[in-house]
Amino acid sequence: MSVNKFRFLIPTLAFAVLLVAGGKSAMAQNASTTMTTTKEPLTTVAYTCDTFEPITFTGYQKTVYEVKDSHDGTPLKFKMTTSWDDVVGTTPSGRVYKGTMNTKDAADLDGLPSYHRFTMSQRFKSKTKAAADTVYTFKLKIKVDEFGNVTQDKEDERSECKQ
């Protein structure tokens, strides 16, 4: 093969390499993320664990669900970000209990649709030293549909005194 023939082959090869790389890049850019935000009101009456006063809550426990499909054969990525920052509890005597818990969790999903059950809690610290804390818990069932949209069903909601 003469040098002249090589001259044509080298640009062709380089073009092919660029084409393949570009194709892969384009595939990577096709990753899609579906986000769902939920707001759960606190409807159960809780009690302080030292004076047994009722605590009335306002605000919502918020969760942002993300389902990311990279479309490259890797498992779907599920992310869950929870926040209790908007929750405020007050008692008749004027005590204030603020939600402060924020969490981030991640998991791989085998496929869609899927569903899962889990609990999430906020511990409201007692105002009295050594007294138990008020722990507010949601038990949730979440369903992720074939498009990555999440629906959330509350299966249980409770408040307990825990050390």
Next chain:
Amino acid sequence: MNERTIRPWILALAFGIFLIAGTSVTMAQTATTVSTTIKEPLNFVSATCDTLEPVTFTGTQDTLYEVVNDGTGVFTLKIHSNWENVIGSIASGQAFSGSNVSDETIDLGSLPSEQTITVDQRWLGKGDAPNLVYTLKFNIRVGADGIVTSSKSSEIVECTQ
């Protein structure tokens, strides 16, 4: 001493008082933060919730404690927990990688202070299967200088929803 001699002295005194008062206000409004990072080494054997295969958890559960003095004598403890350096391995090779990151704030009142805190990592089960939940409870002490020390009071891995 005549009036003309006193005037500059009064002005100088007034300026001095303003200066001291201004400094005090600035000091009162200056917040300070003392940070402590504690890496809790893990070496704990549990079992998967479905096949009951032994899982060995290793790595460190990392917590950053920040004690904030807002400058008026109010102390707040910020707790940043991170499980990303934790891994659970089973014989078949599957791994449970920690992913949980959480933030929590506690009002301390005064220092020194003692608190009990709980941090956990959840691995989601599929469908009706339970979750694998690793829970650590710590007794922590915040010293008068804002430095945090902790001791693990309980460690449990359970299958729960």
